[in-house]
Amino acid sequence: MTHCLIAILLLSLAGSLLADSAAIDPGDQHTGIRNDTTGDAVSPSDQTVAAGSATYAPIQGQETEIPLANAVAAAAGLAEPLDLLGTKVLPGTSQRLSWSATELFEGVPVSTPVLVVNGSMPGPTLCLTAAVHGDELNGIEIVRRVMYGLTPTKVSGAVIGVPIVNVQGFRRGSRYLPDRRDLNRYFPGNPHGSAAARIAHSFFTNVIAKCDALVDVHTGSFERTNLPQIRADLRNPDAVTLTAGFGSMVILHSTPTAGTLRYAATQAGIPSVTLEAGGPSQLELNEVKVGVKGIQTLINTLGMVKKIRLWGDPEPVYYRSSWVRANNGGILLADVSLGSTVRKGDLLGTITDPMSNARSELRSPYSGRIIGMARNQVVMPGFAAFHVGIQTDEPPIDVADDGTLSKESGDSDDYIDGMSE
Numbered sequence: 001m002t003h004c005l006i007a008i009l010l011l012s013l014a015g016s017l018l019a020d021s022a023a024i025d026p027g028d029q030h031t032g033i034r035n036d037t038t039g040d041a042v043s044p045s046d047q048t049v050a051a052g053s054a055t056y057a058p059i060q061g062q063e064t065e066i067p068l069a070n071a072v073a074a075a076a077g078l079a080e081p082l083d084l085l086g087t088k089v090l091p092g093t094s095q096r097l098s099w100s101a102t103e104l105f106e107g108v109p110v111s112t113p114v115l116v117v118n119g120s121m122p123g124p125t126l127c128l129t130a131a132v133h134g135d136e137l138n139g140i141e142i143v144r145r146v147m148y149g150l151t152p153t154k155v156s157g158a159v160i161g162v163p164i165v166n167v168q169g170f171r172r173g174s175r176y177l178p179d180r181r182d183l184n185r186y187f188p189g190n191p192h193g194s195a196a197a198r199i200a201h202s203f204f205t206n207v208i209a210k211c212d213a214l215v216d217v218h219t220g221s222f223e224r225t226n227l228p229q230i231r232a233d234l235r236n237p238d239a240v241t242l243t244a245g246f247g248s249m250v251i252l253h254s255t256p257t258a259g260t261l262r263y264a265a266t267q268a269g270i271p272s273v274t275l276e277a278g279g280p281s282q283l284e285l286n287e288v289k290v291g292v293k294g295i296q297t298l299i300n301t302l303g304m305v306k307k308i309r310l311w312g313d314p315e316p317v318y319y320r321s322s323w324v325r326a327n328n329g330g331i332l333l334a335d336v337s338l339g340s341t342v343r344k345g346d347l348l349g350t351i352t353d354p355m356s357n358a359r360s361e362l363r364s365p366y367s368g369r370i371i372g373m374a375r376n377q378v379v380m381p382g383f384a385a386f387h388v389g390i391q392t393d394e395p396p397i398d399v400a401d402d403g404t405l406s407k408e409s410g411d412s413d414d415y416i417d418g419m420s421e
């Protein structure tokens with residue numbers, strides 16, 4: 001299944017990157033989905049060093065014929081019903097299903113909407129997930145807009161969208177499950193494990209296992225916000241292929257932390273990336289729009305929809321990034337904004353002790369771009385305040401020609417800080 005997807009991806013990318021730039025079809029803004037229903041930062045200790053292989057090669061628009069992608073799709077036969085959560089979703093239709101992961105203490109099932117658009121034409125199944133952390137609101141709106149912008153009769157393949165994976169956290173405005181566990185550390189789960197492991201297992205086996213590719217949407221955590229960006233393990237050729245489909249969006253190499261949905265899906269052979277956009281607990285329209293545009297561009301470059309406008313030149317790929325941490329406690333005020341370009345030694349922000357009035361400066365140890373940062377707040381020493389994407393001329397060369405994942409050292413701080421997705 002995956003190989004088929006990758007073949008389609010490659011052909012589609014080659015074809016459609018240079019394709020027309022037709023405007024968005026207004027007709028695509030409405031669908032028949034019944035009943036309306038409604039991402040954090042990397043870096044090991046203080047330095048994410050990319051373990052890249054030389055496999056990354058952005059696919060440039062070369063003169064290739066678009067119909068190739070169509071030919072591949074056509075050769076795959078007729079579209080088939082999508083069997084999901086005990087329901088057969090017929091080709092050319094959309095439906096709102098419901099996934100029940102667990103029960104509340106009273107024995108009442110907690111159900112989560114699962115939106116499905118099964119296209120009239122055959123193709124891959126793309127999955128979009130959001131709010132695995134319940135306080136990450138931007139992704140909910142991103143998935144909603146993408147799903148309700150699709151017209152089933154114009155889609156090749158299927159799109160499965162789960163706007164709120166962690167519905168229990170969402171209801172409480174919390175990143176976590178009610179037992180304080182981070183759901184995104186328990187995938188692929190265990191049917192006999194903790195509550196988190198069981199929920200993860202149910203979601204993974206009932207929904208994720210149906211996907212040919214996955215985009216998991218997150219925001220920064222704990223009052224940090226992220227420039228909209230794609231995080232992927234750029235040692236993995238399938239993930240690289242996916243990242244090339246998002247158009248003009250920053251790409252950051254990031255080894256997935258074990259237990260994350262991205263990690264588990266990749267291990268299961270499902271190419272996966274994380275889309276980070278903005279910060280938690282707020283709905284940020286600009287970040288939402290960028291996220292929607294990126295996913296729509298991906299759907300287009302996958303050859304699953306036509307007529308959506310393609311999006312600009314690729315942004316730089318950051319193979320390395322580094323967090324600048326507070327050395328003193330106090331009130332953090334930023335001197336840069338998200339997306340700023342900085343040079344080594346530039347002032348990023350100041351921290352002032354409200355009692356002694358002592359003031360310290362945070363300066364960038366690298367030239368690069370601010371791809372994530374803390375909102376102005378009171379911080380303790382050690383707080384990760386600014387995330388600098390470091391542009392390097394070429395991907396570092398070591399490791400994994402076969403694209404296999406290996407856990408890197410130094411990820412433990414992320415894991416604890418909740419800075420990785």
Ligand SMILES: [Zn+2]
Nearest residue numbers: 039133218219
């Ligand atoms: Zn998250």
